[in-house]
Amino acid sequence: xxxxxxxxxxxxxxxxxxxxxxxxxxxxxxxxxxxxxxxxxxxxxxxxxxxxxxxxxxxxxxxxxxxxxxxxxxxxxxxxxxxxxxxxxxxxxxxxxxxxxxxxxxxxxxxxxxxxxxxxxxxxxxxxxxxxxxxxxxxxxxxxxxxxxxxxxxxxxxxxxxxxxxxxxxxxxxxxxxxxxxxxxxxxxxxxxxxxxxxxxxxxxxxxxxxxxxxxxxxxxxxxxxxxxxxxxxxxxxxxxxxxxxxxxxxxxxxxxxxxxxxxxxxxxxxxxxxxxxxxxxxxxxxxxxxxxxxxxxxxxxxxxxxxxxxxxxxxxxxxxxxxxxxxxxxxxxxxxxxxxxxxxxxxxxxxxxxxxxxxxxxxxxxxxxxxxxxxxxxxxxxxxxxxxxxxxx
Numbered sequence: 575x576x577x578x579x580x581x582x583x584x585x586x587x588x589x590x591x592x593x594x595x596x597x598x599x600x601x602x603x604x605x606x607x608x609x610x611x612x613x614x615x616x617x618x619x620x621x622x623x624x625x626x627x628x629x630x631x632x633x634x635x636x637x638x639x640x641x642x643x644x645x646x647x648x649x650x651x652x653x654x655x656x657x658x659x660x661x662x663x664x665x666x667x668x669x670x671x672x673x674x675x676x677x678x679x680x681x682x683x684x685x686x687x688x689x690x691x692x693x694x695x696x697x698x699x700x701x702x703x704x705x706x707x708x709x710x711x712x713x714x715x716x717x718x719x720x721x722x723x724x725x726x727x728x729x730x731x732x733x734x735x736x737x738x739x740x741x742x743x744x745x746x747x748x749x750x751x752x753x754x755x756x757x758x759x760x761x762x763x764x765x766x767x768x769x770x771x772x773x774x775x776x777x778x779x780x781x782x783x784x785x786x787x788x789x790x791x792x793x794x795x796x797x798x799x800x801x802x803x804x805x806x807x808x809x810x811x812x813x814x815x816x817x818x819x820x821x822x823x824x825x826x827x828x829x830x831x832x833x834x835x836x837x838x839x840x841x842x843x844x845x846x847x848x849x850x851x852x853x854x855x856x857x858x859x860x861x862x863x864x865x866x867x868x869x870x871x872x873x874x875x876x877x878x879x880x881x882x883x884x885x886x887x888x889x890x891x892x893x894x895x896x897x898x899x900x901x902x903x904x905x906x907x908x909x910x911x912x913x914x915x916x917x918x919x920x921x922x923x924x925x926x927x928x929x930x931x932x933x934x935x936x937x938x939x940x941x942x943x944x945x946x947x948x949x950x951x952x953x954x955x956x957x958x959x960x961x962x963x964x965x966x967x968x
Contacts, residue, residue, distance in 0.1 A: 579747055579779035580629035580652065584661035587622040587647050587803075621647040622803040625661070629781070631746075634773055636794030636811055637783045638818045640943050641924055643800040645783045649673055649751050652781065667746025667779075668696050670739075678736050681725035685716060685735055688724055692739050706742045713768070714738035715761075730920070730951060734761055741768050748772070751783045752922055762857065762950060766793050785922045785946040787815050788856045819853040836931070836939040841871040841905075843927060845945055852925075852945040860920060860949050864913040868896075868927055871905050874939070878903045878931035882911050885924040885942075900932040920951040 622644045629635050637645050650656045652663055653671040670692075672678065679688045689710055693703035711717045714735040716727070724732060740748055748769075766789065772778045784790055790797060790811050797814035799807040799821075807817040832840050845852040846867040858864060866882060877900040883893045896909035925947070928940030 577630055578628055578664075579631040579633070579666050580627070580781070581664040581666075582625055582627040582661070583664075585622055585625040585627075585648075585651065585658050585663055586620060586660035587644075587651060587656070588618055588620050588659040591617040591619065620803050622651075622658075625803075625805055627798065627805065627808075629779060631666070631779050632773060632777045633796055634769065634780045634782060634794045636790035636797035636814070637781065637800065638785075638787065638790060638797065638814060639800035641946070642802075642943075644803040645800055646673070646751055647803075648800070649749050649781065649783060652747075653749055665747055668744065669747045669749065670696065670743065670745040671749040671751075672733075672736055672740050673749070673751045678740075679724045679732070682723060684723055685711075685714075685720040685727075688735075689739055693743050696743055696745060698744055702744065710735075710738045710742045713742065713764070730761075737765055737768075741765075741772055746778060748778060748780045750780065752785065762789075769793060784948075786857050786948045787818075787853050791815055815853065819851075830941045830944060832939050832941050834928070834939040835937050836872075836874055836929070839873045840939050841873070843871075843941070843944060844869045845925065845927070847947055852947065855947055857948040857950040860918060860951055861915050863915050864918075864947075866911040866913070866925070868909045868911070869906060870909075870927075870929075872903065872939075873905065874903050874929065874931065876903060876931040876937065877901055878929050880909045880927070880929045883926040883928075884913070884918075885926060886921060890926075891923075903929060903931075918949045920949050922946055922948050 621642075625644075625648070637648070639645050647656070649671065650673065651658050652665060653669065653673065655671075655673075678692070680691060683691065689707060690700070690703055693700075711720055714731075714737075716731050716735050719727065719731065724735070727735070737750075740750075750769075769780055769782070770793065773780060782790070782794060794811045796809070797811040798805055799814050799818045801821065806821070807814050830843065832838075847855045848858070848862070848865050868880065868882065870880070879895050879897050879900060880903070881893050881895045884891045894911045894913075896911060923946060925944050926940065926942045927944045929938060931937040
């Protein structure tokens with residue numbers, strides 16, 4: 575254990591759907607609970623199950639997986655936000671986490687006050703925080719607003735300061751869950767450089783979750799893939815990304831869960847964005863038009879329409895069809911979908927794909943999660959504060 579930063583033993587986390595933790599005491603909630611669940615029965619699921627993992631000190635561990643695979647749940651357990659149901663996670667040293675926009679800071683305190691608060695939580699003396707205060711502010715670029723309450727910060731400013739605090743204060747383990755996608759491309763580049771620096775100079779350990787697979791490949795020294803709460807691949811980033819990509823896109827793969835009356839007629843799906851395979855697409859600037867090409871191999875000899883749906887944080891934002899009228903669905907044809915520039919705000923998005931035939935009557939197929947992509951900001955915070963970009967689910 576001496577050279578391990580993290581040791582995970584038989585870790586499991588079980589949740590109950592419609593948990594009483596959401597009970598607000600209202601009559602509406604009481605009625606909802608009464609009709610949703612029959613007495614004596616509980617609808618539970620395992621977000622993580624029997625997870626075993628050793629992370630040596632000084633590693634940058636990348637974590638990939640489909641939505642709902644258990645990545646965020648694992649980081650919440652490692653951060654101490656939620657306890658495991660079974661097993662245990664042993665962390666050797668101080669831990670800082672950057673899990674989602676809105677966590678880690680007290681919204682009624684200024685940026686300056688939050689820096690000192692976070693340092694105190696980590697057990698640092700005021701003199702130690704003073705020694706790195708200027709570096710934190712300079713790296714974040716929010717010096718002009720450091721005495722402003724963080725509830726008035728834009729999402730980009732918030733993430734820049736939060737990352738700078740986590741990276742510069744004295745910690746041994748840093749946990750990061752996708753939030754860097756909110757920042758602009760220039761800050762993301764500096765953040766990746768900073769993560770490499772803190773590992774090289776101080777031997778810190780980083781666990782990094784991202785749907786941006788090229789960044790995982792570039793930054794991480796090792797990686798794992800989760801699927802349905804279980805570890806399904808581990809090793810070099812190249813190996814793990816390859817296995818993850820194969821699990822999503824190989825013909826006959828069981829990982830894409832097709833639904834509908836025609837689900838067994840679908841053989842394979844490949845998706846490209848702006849001419850690159852979905853797994854290799856780098857972060858896309860918000861000012862760039864997205865051209866999404868989908869090639870599906872199938873045995874559906876009917877007239878129909880194909881469509882994509884774009885999701886953010888479990889919310890469907892919009893659906894685009896590939897044709898105006900029903901026409902023959904030809905196996906192997908490429909369907910092109912376009913999303914104009916500035917329609918999506920910075921963040922991670924998920925794609926769903928499906929088809930419906932003429933005179934529907936239930937003859938359709940659909941897959942909810944065929945891949946994901948990341949949009950980055952390429953404008954200044956002044957634009958960010960006036961909600962530049964049309965669609966924002968956060």
